[in-house]
Amino acid sequence: MNIGDVAERSGLPPKTIRYYEDIGLVTPQRAANGYRSFRESDLHKLTFLGHARSLGFSIEDCRALLALYEDETRASSDVxxxxxxxxxxxxxxxxxxxxxxxxxxxxxxECAGDDRPDCPILQGLEGN
Structure with missing residues (x-):
């Protein structure tokens, strides 16, 4: 699959996929012409990462979760x-x-919200 195909199937933008490649979360194969060639396993990783990021996991958490996802001897306690x-x-x-x-x-x-100049909101933001 090319990056457009895997982007469509994973729901991630190509820019995000390239970023994940740059930081080593996915490593697609490269064709002789240098184009990325994504395998089904790359698609699964990208989908996994998309779901993890949508839950707010950090990149480092995603890296650790992905490593555990790929480790069949993992302990669920680590996850x-x-x-x-x-x-x-x-x-x-x-x-x-x-x-x-x-x-x-x-x-x-506390703010009257009228034409008077005193405003508890501004006083509160002032910190006094």
């Missing part, structure tokens, strides 16, 4: 450890966003 770490980071981001929302909601509630 779970990576997923649990990512889940903890997601939970922290959710908590941070909730705190941001609460602070901003409070500031918005």
């Amino acid at each position: 779970k450890r990576i997923a649990q770490g990512h889940l903890a980071r997601i939970d922290q981001k959710i908590a941070d966003l909730a705190a941001m929302r609460e602070t901003l909601s409070h500031l918005v509630r």
Whole structure:
């Protein structure tokens, strides 16, 4: 398969596929003319990577997960450890966003939103 074919089938843009090749996540074969030639195994890896990235896994997590995916002697505990770490980071981001929302909601509630110049939102952003 050429890059256009594998892009269509994996749902990833060609630019992303080239990036994944540049950083060593996939290694397509090269034809005599230098064009990439993707195998079914490359397509599976790219699809796997697309799903992992859509769940927010970092490139390094994806690298580790892909290595475990290809290792038939892997321990599922290694996979779970990576997923649990990512889940903890997601939970922290959710908590941070909730705190941001609460602070901003409070500031918005406190602002009259009228023609007066004093504004609790600006005062809150000022940090005083």
